[in-house]
Amino acid sequence: MRTVAGRSAGAAVLALAVLSLLSAPPAYADRGGRGPVGQTDQKADAKGDTVSVSVGGVVFDRSKNGRGDSAGALTAAADWSPPACWYAPKYTPEQLQKTLEPIWAAGSTGPEWDLEQRRRYVEGEPYKDFNKDKSGKGYFWESYVDRSFRPGWDSCDEPVFWVDQGDPPPADIANAISPEILAALAYAEIRVPGTDVTLAPADTTKVNLPTWVWLDRARFTPVSVTASVPLLGLQATATAEPVALRIDPGTADAVTYPSSGVCEIVDGAIGEPFTRGRADETPPCGVEYLRSSGDGSYPLRATITWKITWTGTGGAGGDLPDGTFGTTQTVVVQEIQSVNR
Structure with missing residues (x-):
């Protein structure tokens, strides 16, 4: 000092x-x-x-950021934080x-x-x-x-x-302002959309019945924030792009598809929508509950991993630590009822 x-x-x-x-x-x-x-x-x-x-000596352009009440900040996957x-x-x-x-x-x-x-x-x-x-x-x-x-x-x-x-x-x-610092500050301003997934069956499912899980493409397009100091001619843009979905069923009495619980993006999509005639297939992304939730429900947690890259003044750029953002939704699981004659 x-x-x-x-x-x-x-x-x-x-x-x-x-x-x-x-x-x-x-x-x-x-x-x-x-x-x-x-x-x-x-x-x-x-x-x-x-x-x-414009605040803290930096102008933040959020026009391409995630919006809506369900949007939220990323949690860095590594032991990292912006300045x-x-x-x-x-x-x-x-x-x-x-x-x-x-x-x-x-x-x-x-x-x-x-x-x-x-x-x-x-x-x-x-x-x-x-x-x-x-x-x-x-x-x-x-x-x-x-x-x-x-x-x-x-x-x-x-x-x-x-x-x-x-x-x-x-x-x-x-810590004098630079494209690298602007990129880190832009990272902190990124907001990504909520990750409520689509389930089939929706909301209520049955024991031992595979539940298909997928994510609407429109809800996980890349988002970005640009941070700049116009007076100095410096700027950096941090871009977040989804790469995978992790499913946590909310109970140990369940199995996930795939077994890791991580559904990678394939051909620009996470999971596949359920359609008629596929009831006997194993979902590429999904969950199967092995026990009823009784009078309650299970808290299914869906977490998206976002890959963060940045570009800045003078051709600078690179990768920043991945970030995650997830939401929880309830799933009611019922026993399959049978009638003996």
């Missing part, structure tokens, strides 16, 4: 973060402050769905002055901290008069914190620093 005039920069970051949180609109007060590209803004389509959000904090452009020289001077005037941070800040941003150690001689030629960068405050959210503790327009941030600044 860097120091400012011999003291930890943590106090500086904390004071700026507090002011940013207090000044941000309530709906987004949990994801950093305001500035040149950190200004919170959002746009909606004709249906009222939010398709573009808890990152650095991006935030202030012009004039904006930084308007941010810091009220803090100094309030005197709540103490004379020592105020003096350190004045030296750094006013007296030329290293910035003179908030770098106003470079107005229009760059921006002051600061850290942004993800709204979930994942572990490590406070690790971006560098004091506000200047970057000339067109130059990369200092090499020793970890």
